[in-house]
Amino acid sequence: MFWKKMFSDKPKVESKEEKQSFLQKLASGLEKTKSGFVAKVEEIMTGRKVDEELFEDLEEVLIQADCGVETTLFLVDQLREKARSEKITESTALKEILVDEIISLMDGNADTLKTPQDKPYVIMVVGVNGAGKTTTIGKLAHRFKQENAKVILGAGDTFRAGAIEQLAIWAERTGVELISHQEGSDPAAVAYDAVNAAKARGSDVLILDTAGRLQTKVNLMSELSKVHRVCVRELGRELDEVLLVVDATTGQNALSQGKLFQEAVPLTGIALTKLDGTAKGGIVLALANELKIPVKLVGVGEQYEDLQDFDPKLFATTLFGEGEYEE
Numbered sequence: 001m002f003w004k005k006m007f008s009d010k011p012k013v014e015s016k017e018e019k020q021s022f023l024q025k026l027a028s029g030l031e032k033t034k035s036g037f038v039a040k041v042e043e044i045m046t047g048r049k050v051d052e053e054l055f056e057d058l059e060e061v062l063i064q065a066d067c068g069v070e071t072t073l074f075l076v077d078q079l080r081e082k083a084r085s086e087k088i089t090e091s092t093a094l095k096e097i098l099v100d101e102i103i104s105l106m107d108g109n110a111d112t113l114k115t116p117q118d119k120p121y122v123i124m125v126v127g128v129n130g131a132g133k134t135t136t137i138g139k140l141a142h143r144f145k146q147e148n149a150k151v152i153l154g155a156g157d158t159f160r161a162g163a164i165e166q167l168a169i170w171a172e173r174t175g176v177e178l179i180s181h182q183e184g185s186d187p188a189a190v191a192y193d194a195v196n197a198a199k200a201r202g203s204d205v206l207i208l209d210t211a212g213r214l215q216t217k218v219n220l221m222s223e224l225s226k227v228h229r230v231c232v233r234e235l236g237r238e239l240d241e242v243l244l245v246v247d248a249t250t251g252q253n254a255l256s257q258g259k260l261f262q263e264a265v266p267l268t269g270i271a272l273t274k275l276d277g278t279a280k281g282g283i284v285l286a287l288a289n290e291l292k293i294p295v296k297l298v299g300v301g302e303q304y305e306d307l308q309d310f311d312p313k314l315f316a317t318t319l320f321g322e323g324e325y326e327e
């Protein structure tokens, strides 16, 4: 059976236990944000009079939680408007509206990984140093392997000492193949070999790692463009995904990373890592609203299974704990 079928059928065959553990992982990964950002919102939105002071307090909490100024002002304006038009005078009633606004804001810019069309399904992974690229690749390799896909990893980070070895360990752990050159070699040559090996070996998936770089270093960004160009040329089509890995704990800097990486390569999605490490979590809203690049994956821990498809409704209900999540 071609892997494409496995990929698209996977969510439907998930058992109840798997679903339960998935929800638990998300909940524990979001614990800090729940006790930080969400607790503050709940405090404001419970039993208070709806007045300008309330909106100002809410604004302050949203900005502190990394929601970004633009997104915060947008959300609070929406809420003011609703409070006026629906004549809401007590804050508890407004909370539900706020959660709905948050969901629709995230919904407008969330997506899942593209469904595979052609072999190999190619994902290029980019981002600043330490964002979680290599770990995310390991987690994706594990996921695809679970779906019986034949996976190759390309060790495109030839720059950082130990980077190739780190990816090699993930390849071994997950039981997938690895294409690598020596440290210090040309990453475009690794990309060339990786795409051609994937084609020659009939691999279902190729995931290409890249070296972390500051988004402001022009020469490194143009190196990334070159690696991407080589992949497209050797593949004879666009890549399936070019994922920007963003560390949720970097706050507003995530927005400038998105903008600058977008200039170098055609990003198709964001993997937001280390959500378990922040009490703010509002960065998801800022990314959704201010960058037009969909958030596709969220990292909520260091284990294999801690990389999840981003589901705005599930995300918001896990945070704000409004009843049971229904599909």
Ligand SMILES: Nc1nc2c(ncn2[C@@H]2O[C@H](COP(=O)(O)OP(=O)(O)OP(=O)(O)O)[C@@H](O)[C@H]2O)c(=O)[nH]1
Binding pocket: 127, 128, 129, 130, 131, 132, 133, 134, 135, 136, 157, 160, 163, 211, 212, 213, 245, 273, 274, 275, 276, 277, 298, 299, 300, 301, 302, 306
């Ligand atoms: N808690 C937590 N840690 C994570 C997550 N994703 C990655 N990490 C950790 O972040 C650190 C850096 O991860 P890497 O995958 O090496 O990051 P990278 O982007 O490849 O870094 P460079 O290769 O140096 O550019 C590691 O210690 C990972 O275990 C996550 O979702 N949650």
Ligand SMILES: [Mg+2]
Binding pocket: 133, 134, 135, 157, 163, 209, 210, 212
């Ligand atoms: Mg790395």
